[in-house]
Amino acid sequence: MLIKLTGGTVYDPAHGIDGKVMDIYIRDGRIVDRPRDGERIDQDHNLAGKVVMAGAIDMHTHIGGGKVNIARTLLPEDHRADPVMHTEHCRAGCGHVAPSTLTTGYRYAEMGYTAGFEPAVLPINARQAHLEMGDTPIIDKGGYAMLGSDDLLLRMMAANKDQNAINDYVAWTLHASQAIGIKVVNAGGINAFKFNQRMLDLDEKNAYYQVTPRDVLQRLSRAVHELGIPHPLHVHGNNLGVPGNVETTLNTIAGVDGYPLHLTHIQFHSYGTEGDRKFSSAAARIAEAINKNKHISADVGQILFGQTVTASGDNMAQFRNHAAGSPNKWVCMDIECDAGCGVVPFKYKDQNFVNALQWAIGLEIFLLVDDPWRIFLTTDHPNGAPFTSYPHLIRLLTDKTFRNDMLSSISPDAQKLSTLASIDREYSLYEIAIMTRAGAAKLVGLHDRGHLGVGAAADITVYSDHADREKMFSKPDYVFKDGELVVRNGSVVKVTWGTTHVVRPEFDRSIEKEIAKYFETYHTVNMEHVKVTDQQIADDGRGHVQVHECKGRREKTA
């Protein structure tokens, strides 16, 4: 099967292509060179005047695992407002803040997204995360395994185990959880909450282990680097949502030995304490630090106004913030000496000073960070807003007039404390393509996605070039997934099942003896049962696993 996409205007930042009219050829799911003259073209799509990009990649979206399912269970009233009928191609479900898995896959594809990465896979809950992602159609997926509050790591650190042992445990976890990266959530804080600590700043000690968050970040970021895992340590900082947490965030950037870090939903970690209400924007300081420190990347975690639900591993912060939630019902869990979770519904209101300023802070960060390869478009779905609001967010970034109109409608006190009105920047389509495609693929470590070069998987999205970017990005003309036409005019026309992306760094298997003994002594499950097998992901013949390269140990530890 040879498909030709003729004469579209292509944005492919991985190859420096910025709006060039080109033809693209697809054979058997991959992008190929121009065929020989006379070779039969099976399908030719005339894309004159259309915008062509690689399929978009959401590098941080809560789409699978226990806390997402708790969020679904918690909010039937939200689902009732957005029922999804079964159709010729699609099964039934429901949408809005915590959509059913099937609807999640369809709606991502209908927005031109072809991959999403679940950022909080608890190793002990990894099987569930993969089961849910396995029922998420069309898009590719993957997960970041959560470490940093698990008792085994903290025990190893308290016992002053050498870095090689930590590296081996981190690598083992990636294999067991079938993950593509490592995430740390409120480093050590979820664990400290179990010992009744309520805050844990970067240099504060865990009451039991006497280990600090900074120690955890240093150990894990070094492990990720030395194992050659492409995705830098994915960091949900300490003190989420706390006014003044900018200092913690800046300290984190400065103080982790220079190993690459990805700071996630940084908007929630960019708060100052200025002004009458002791809550202010620290976006400028954060952006300046990101601009200066080339080893740092971040995604924003933009909030948008309306009902949503926050689902996080950070039960220390979720418990602290539950009183601000709406409606007033919430779930917190301690989980298996591994981690925790907290699910709190939120309704962000544009006339609420704090919410309005959060909205402005996110946009300020987007617009003040210079390098679109190191800042990523997320709402931390569903924590800041559901992923279905991405087209609206793209319009805010690309259209200054629209942005300022919105700004003038929010809480006047928040407007006064924001510099947003003075920022003229408008993101170009090329920059949007970096943030949502080329940059995201590079950050996650997907060599064959996020670009349109020969050999890439044919994940391709075609848009009509509306001046209204919200309209444009809401409803692509075509979406191809692995070369198959899956969406036409914003509706699913074919359901496929994507790939699960993982990394499997080499490690010294003798670490398993220690892990097995730990499980045997203290846990209620056998270590072997923690491991998610390929077969459990591939069941029903729908999913499969793609292993991405790790460059191996970047330096040996003595």
Add this chain to the structure above:
Amino acid sequence: MQSSGKSQTDTNSTTHEHVACPACGLLCDDLTVSRNAGGILEVTPNTCARSVQFFQRPPTDTSPRIAGKPATLDTAIARTVEILRQANQPLISGLGTEVQGMRAVMSLADKSCASIDHMNSNAFMRNIQVVQNSGWMTTTLTEVRNRVDLLVVVGTDIVSHFPRFFERNIWNRESMFGQETSMREVVYLGGRDIDTSAGVAPDGRKPDVLPCDLERLPEVAAALRALANGKKLQVTEVAGIAAAELEKLAERLKAAKYSVIAWATTTLDFPHAELAIQNISELVKDLNQTTRSSGLPLGGNEGEMNANQVSAWISGYPIRTSFGKGYPEYDPLQLSADKLLGSGEADALLWISSFNPERTPPQTSIPTVVFGHAAMKFDREPEVFIPVGTPGIDHNGVSFRSDNVVSLPLSQLRQSTLPSLSAVLTAIEQAL
């Protein structure tokens, strides 16, 4: 027809170690199961009454039946398809299955516009009601095993339903944080004539017992919550428990570093039992203002968690969801199996119980298809009986534990001619 999962273990070997046991929601995975030449399984060590009964049932080679007469699987499937085609509002209930089976249930329910409910849901839905009304703070078994210092058991002995709970999670010898586990305190709150022997510490120390009628637990829990919040009671006793005793318990909860309040979903099954669960859950939240405390809802028998988890991710709702209008609608009151059968709204019943032959379908006059454990016996023969494999014996699977977080692989332990539920339901869906 093949079962959908390939064996992870060598089915020719006679001994399997680290076997997970789905006979209750604890899913203990430290069992060793051996198989003799006749296909009879024997469990050692770490047994309990439930696991012995579950694994040691002799294999039954039953063929499908239509109206009591032996039939091929294909004709039984064809007859089921006919029943589904004629039905306006089919009900798929029982739902005693593992995750793959439940995925197939959801797909078939969507296709056939059916409602779904679970055999244990009259009790189980009370927990869901509390979550959906006010939420809760809970913990999981490994946390309990390593951290609990005060266990309050509400309205149950636990061990009738979860035999190894105390052995594995309370009186375990080693714990991670240097705690002397034998010093753990146990209080039984509510219920009458509860067998509290499992709560006796290894050194013979007896648990405290505060009995009352189960039906009065909502007010007892409310009083305890009020006391923990520093309020004074105007009465000297609540449901026969002295106010002073409740006050003492409230103080102990406040002083504990990691208290756990456990209940068994099945026992809190009386009108308005959800108010007991809600008061316990709110008490736990209040205690967390100053110390740590967690709820521990114990359930998960007969694949209850599997049904609910899979339903939640595929439909967005817990069980008691209907696909009748082409999209999922959730109604915890109107869509209970009892109600749909009692009112005559349901006009075909598909009943699933693959773990337990004793859980037979409710009496009903509407056409009934049973996907059951092969040893199932009926007082009244259903229109169609399709024996299916038992997950964790006849085929692989995945099952969720009581705490709703941990899922464990179930392994095939012997060769079996019985099809898996998911294989049968998929064939039915394809024929529809």
